Amino acid sequence: MNSVIGYYSTKFGELWKMSLDDLFLAASCGVLESTKLEIGQIDAVFIGNMLGGVVDNQLLLSAHISEILEVDIPIYRLEAACASGGMAFQTANEYLKSHPESTVLVVGAEKMTDISATDITTALSTAASLDEQKVGLTFPGVYALLAQVYLNEYGYNEEHLAAVSVKNHAHGVLNDNAHFQRYVTIDNVLESPYIAYPLKVLDSSPISDGAAALILSNNKQLIKTRNSSVILASEMATDNISISKRRNLDEIYSTKKAGTEAFKKSKIIPLDVNVMEVHDCFSIAEILALEDLGFWKKGTGGGYAKEMATHIDSGNNLIVNTSGGLKAAGHPVGGTGVKQIGEVYLQLTGQAKRRQVKNTKYGLAHNVGGSGGVAIVTILGV
Amino acid sequence: MNSVIGYYSTKFGELWKMSLDDLFLAASCGVLESTKLEIGQIDAVFIGNMLGGVVDNQLLLSAHISEILEVDIPIYRLEAACASGGMAFQTANEYLKSHPESTVLVVGAEKMTDISATDITTALSTAASLDEQKVGLTFPGVYALLAQVYLNEYGYNEEHLAAVSVKNHAHGVLNDNAHFQRYVTIDNVLESPYIAYPLKVLDSSPISDGAAALILSNNKQLIKTRNSSVILASEMATDNISISKRRNLDEIYSTKKAGTEAFKKSKIIPLDVNVMEVHDCFSIAEILALEDLGFWKKGTGGGYAKEMATHIDSGNNLIVNTSGGLKAAGHPVGGTGVKQIGEVYLQLTGQAKRRQVKNTKYGLAHNVGGSGGVAIVTILGV
Numbered sequence A, B: 001m002n003s004v005i006g007y008y009s010t011k012f013g014e015l016w017k018m019s020l021d022d023l024f025l026a027a028s029c030g031v032l033e034s035t036k037l038e039i040g041q042i043d044a045v046f047i048g049n050m051l052g053g054v055v056d057n058q059l060l061l062s063a064h065i066s067e068i069l070e071v072d073i074p075i076y077r078l079e080a081a082c083a084s085g086g087m088a089f090q091t092a093n094e095y096l097k098s099h100p101e102s103t104v105l106v107v108g109a110e111k112m113t114d115i116s117a118t119d120i121t122t123a124l125s126t127a128a129s130l131d132e133q134k135v136g137l138t139f140p141g142v143y144a145l146l147a148q149v150y151l152n153e154y155g156y157n158e159e160h161l162a163a164v165s166v167k168n169h170a171h172g173v174l175n176d177n178a179h180f181q182r183y184v185t186i187d188n189v190l191e192s193p194y195i196a197y198p199l200k201v202l203d204s205s206p207i208s209d210g211a212a213a214l215i216l217s218n219n220k221q222l223i224k225t226r227n228s229s230v231i232l233a234s235e236m237a238t239d240n241i242s243i244s245k246r247r248n249l250d251e252i253y254s255t256k257k258a259g260t261e262a263f264k265k266s267k268i269i270p271l272d273v274n275v276m277e278v279h280d281c282f283s284i285a286e287i288l289a290l291e292d293l294g295f296w297k298k299g300t301g302g303g304y305a306k307e308m309a310t311h312i313d314s315g316n317n318l319i320v321n322t323s324g325g326l327k328a329a330g331h332p333v334g335g336t337g338v339k340q341i342g343e344v345y346l347q348l349t350g351q352a353k354r355r356q357v358k359n360t361k362y363g364l365a366h367n368v369g370g371s372g373g374v375a376i377v378t379i380l381g382v
Helices: A020-034 A052-056 A061-069 A084-097 A117-127 A130-134 A139-154 A158-172 A186-191 A220-225 A253-266 A283-292 A301-307 A325-329 A333-348 B020-034 B052-056 B061-069 B084-097 B117-127 B130-134 B139-154 B158-172 B186-191 B220-225 B253-266 B283-292 B301-307 B325-329 B333-348
Strands: A003-009 A044-048 A075-078 A103-110 A194-196 A210-217 A229-238 A275-277 A362-369 A374-381 B003-009 B044-048 B075-078 B103-110 B194-196 B210-217 B229-238 B275-277 B362-369 B374-381
Touching: A003 A020, A003 A220, A003 A333, A020 A061, A020 A103, A020 A210, A044 A061, A044 A084, A044 A333, A052 A117, A052 B052, A061 A075, A061 B229, A061 B374, A075 A084, A075 B084, A084 A103, A084 A210, A084 A229, A084 A333, A084 A362, A084 A374, A084 B075, A084 B084, A103 A333, A117 A130, A117 A139, A139 A158, A139 A194, A139 A283, A139 A301, A158 A186, A158 A283, A158 A301, A158 A325, A210 A333, A229 A253, A229 A333, A229 B061, A253 A283, A253 A362, A253 A374, A275 A333, A283 A301, A283 A362, A333 A362, A333 A374, A374 B061, B003 B020, B003 B220, B003 B333, B020 B061, B020 B103, B020 B210, B044 B061, B044 B084, B044 B333, B052 B117, B061 B075, B075 B084, B084 B103, B084 B210, B084 B229, B084 B333, B084 B362, B084 B374, B103 B333, B117 B130, B117 B139, B139 B158, B139 B194, B139 B283, B139 B301, B158 B186, B158 B283, B158 B301, B158 B325, B210 B333, B229 B253, B229 B333, B253 B283, B253 B362, B253 B374, B275 B333, B283 B301, B283 B362, B333 B362, B333 B374
Parallel strands: A044 A075, A044 A103, A275 A362, B044 B075, B044 B103, B275 B362
Antiparallel strands: A003 A210, A003 A229, A075 B075, A103 A210, A229 A374, A362 A374, B003 B210, B003 B229, B103 B210, B229 B374, B362 B374
16 A cells, blocks of 8 residues: 655755755655665656746756756656645655555755745746736735635634634744744734735745655555555545635635545544644635534634644644644745645654654645645545 | 547647637647547546746646636646646556546647747746756757757768758648648758757747647547547656756657657567657757667668658658647647647547558657656557
């Protein structure tokens, strides 16, 4: 059965001294070293990256990786905006299904801080519909609209959103690779400047550089001799790119569909899940994710969020975003989906150090592209 | 066994009235209609596109396609510069290997003419190494270097190169979808302006808009009731992005490796192949391809090219680039790899109309990214 047998991540943050190629190299070599594998044991590579062409003038990344890693094997580049890493993983998992006794590398990376904040915002907005781009509706704006619908519909306020960031920053303190390793309070969040009402700076994930890599294998000997976690399901669903064409604005439909399929394939139910990384690009997104994945009834998430029901010290059975999430761990877009699965893998194999959750058996990773045009839900077990 | 069961292509050329989304829609609907399939019968979509983010501000194409085709199924976007279409096809073929009784859509498209010639040249050069970009080495320059090595090494001249264009233009006349449907002579080519010595305008493929789509299936009933061609192999190999780090400059190593693997898997030899589409982005590239794929001994290709040994009226057993190739049919980069396989499919299933080659049994398609950093070789049979 396809398994994750290794994970490595660079630090996420403003990594001025590292280029996109440096990031790919660091993550790839890191995971090979930590799993004691040679590059010659890798049969194919799957790359997740969004902005190589737009920001770094680097397309044809397959050939970059060929040169960096000195291999001539198949190397696939997948792009699905912020879900590029998840799509690379999902494609690798599909590939392994028809390649017995094989081992592949999945690496996601993004270099974002070499251009101005305005330019990177414009670059990221290429994952919105052209109509949304034309009216200046960048991603904070899109998620602010979703937040307004949710708060109005279910009677919550900005404090309910703020609690998501407080929890994820608390988790980020426990992760040495996190972009931010400091606590924030509800007041800190509420007093931070608005980006797009009701979302503020501290409701939002940062612009980060970073890379993460995983080794996947179905080679029984390798699985047996490494820290391994079984891939029970990795499912993708898509939706209209335009939010004006969405079924409802209090949910992310693609998350619901991918989640339903992932639970069906993995033959577990939400109650079985102990650890989860969800796509909290903005605070509202984590609340919607927990509802859309079937953990919380629609409209109740604001309350659970304010209680910090998924905090590592909550004593509850489900802990969410132990890495710090996109909010505190950072969001190098192509790297995020890979890091999420890596974090779940660390938790399930007892390698999560200061942030280790006890008695973990099943974990889930949830990666979203754009405002929900793509979602990928992966379930791992031990 | 995985088979191609349908193909459709838009016209290639300067399509001022069509956007990137229009192109995707036209090709997707065209192939569904021609195969009498409903979109509901499609299990997944594989997109090939290079410059959506850089030229059209359109990333997250999966969500565009979801909206255009009104589906919520998995939609993968692959990018490998000029081999994006081939990579999309290759990934789709791998996917089907573990999805029995399934049917997928592969669609490649590129919108290139909405920006200036300078801007599109810069955009295309993002598929070169950063060092090559910095010194202004665009793709005509890279292939001109390869051409110089080849002509000097083996004692050929510009006439030998020119003959490739003459042949492919002659084939383009027979293809209603070709960007150029007119004959050129050796003198026309030799008298056209130099772009990068020894390559001239008429040694070079044009900047084109266009889209092409294929339906792949392993559903026995569908294969039986449609014009079908079996996919015997589709193999990818990679190489260093920098030409300064290549093994030799009189060959494309990735083509050699992918070709060797494709022949091994398909259990046929070059002599069995009747029709072939190779990646003639520049005239020299077709000569290298025929040598690297094992059809012509290294260094002999110039002579065969000048004889137009693979012209449709040559009477020989192997006819190359019946579509007109990239040179005359046009080169909308994401569409090219899909069109190449589509042309081979038409030839093998007797649907190539005025350019039909007689007694076709096996066909090959060869798609290259950049200056050879990626190559994909696909072999079809009937």
